[in-house]
Amino acid sequence: MHVHPLITDSKTLSDLCSRLARSPFVAVDTEFMRENSYWPDLCLIQIADESEAAAIDPKAEGMDLSPLLELLVDNEDVLKVFHAGGQDIEIVHNLTGKTPHPLFDTQIAAMALGQGDQVGYSNLVDSWLGITLDKGARFTDWSRRPLDQRQIDYAIGDVTHLVKIFPRMLAKLRKTGRGDWLDQEMERIADPDNYVTIPEQAWQRIKVPSRKPEVLGRLKALAAWREREAQNKNLPRGRIAKDETLADIAAHPPRVQSDLAKVRGLSGSWAGNDIGARMIAALAAATPLPAAEMPVREDRTPGLGKDGTLVADLLKLLLKIRARESSVAPRLLARTDELEMLAAGRRDGLAILEGWRFEQFGRDALALVEGRLAFAVRGGKLMMTMADTEGTA
Known part of the structure; x- marks a missing residue:
């Protein structure tokens, strides 16, 4: 060469x-x-x-x-x-x-x-x-x-x-x-x-414990404002304001610009400079987050419940077994959120129930959820076996 x-x-x-x-x-x-x-x-x-x-x-x-x-x-x-x-x-x-x-x-x-x-x-x-x-x-x-x-x-x-x-x-x-x-x-x-970076979606990367629409609406406005400031100045986001600072301001918004001097993580000069004024303007324009944009709860699968969580854990175990048998990385076969959605009863739109993923893993995953597949230990090794469903109610 x-x-x-x-x-x-x-x-x-x-x-x-x-x-x-x-x-x-x-x-x-x-x-x-x-x-x-x-x-x-x-x-x-x-x-x-x-x-x-x-x-x-x-x-x-x-x-x-x-x-x-x-x-x-x-x-x-x-x-x-x-x-x-x-x-x-x-x-x-x-x-x-x-x-x-x-x-x-x-x-x-x-x-x-x-x-x-x-x-x-x-x-x-x-x-x-x-x-x-x-x-x-x-x-x-x-x-x-x-x-x-x-x-x-x-x-x-x-x-x-x-x-x-x-x-x-x-x-x-x-x-x-x-x-x-x-x-x-x-x-x-x-x-x-x-x-493509969409400033109005930047808030989704920031962790905040509150699920109040007012708080999340302010967080969305602040994150979009920071994204544009960072782009225009060509500076890392954290140089404008850190995630935790935005989350704190969203939860406890200052009433006037001079209150920015009391916010941990911001320079005292923000109480009177242009960038502080732009932040306050973004806050003032914020509206409560619409219901359609509200994030799903932490388990990401409403209705999963305790039993569903156990089923999801079994699916994760099955994934490890099938990945090991196929010599393929588990993440290529299935994502955790897909397993949890399958455990919660969802069937439509899951990649693991389509194409090659269904052949390699999804078919068995579905059988496990529906009670047609079970775990067994033979010779000290964990294996899968078709379940005997006769006589079950």
Whole structure:
């Protein structure tokens, strides 16, 4: 494989992308910083196919990333391969309003091959290639210029190894008949809606004990206000105000701006400055949270009850057994909330009752809930057995 020197000009990048556009797949990774900003600061892009690899400097003067972005989001003939690509995809979406497509995530594929829920890249490389990665440059300052050769070599390795791993993974998935399992998952992570931040929904990430509509309405208004402030100033949310501070203000709202000086977690200057005035204005405009937006209770499954909780626990045990037998990560088969909804009596709209998940797990889960499947211990091993329902009332 030919590894190019760091690409810092648009012409070289355009030529590279023209060649890569003829490849069946490319491996992609990014390096970025976001400790001090709301938006991730893109510092480096790495891309490779089976013939060549390169790192691209998006900060280089006059760099036009258009050919690369077009390759990622508009070329449907080239598969884009990532590892744990959520944040990389977010960056592309921020730049284009689109997501890379079609795509393949090796972390999700590893779940189907029994390598755990969230296998790290270094463990993936070790298990598939027998290579121990040098992690020395992992926490480097990628925004600093010039980048040294060690940084570039480390970054390039993220795609050169991936190019070798992907075909092997694909072959094993086909051999085990699990390739189709991943189609739905890959489409899910490629959905652009996953990467759109809606300020009016930001409150849902904040934990607050109250279920009073007035409190939650104020929290919604405050969280939306903070999200816009953070976006406009390009600062992390916590630099504007921490979650616990917003929750406290929502529960105990100040009457006038001068009262902000008494709020723990806020600077005393907020009692008289512009940002404090904007917070007070957001509070004043808040309305009680509508009933349709009220969060479900903590158990997430109304009507589950004590017996239902026990059934859900049995389903979780069944999931562990089936996942172990199939050598697949449990999270790929079913989510906890789905198990609880099934235990509570829900049948419609559950992924575990559709497609391959039904064949691998859902059929038995349904049989267990309906009393047609039972646990048994044989030879010291926990097993499943069809229940004898004759004579039961």
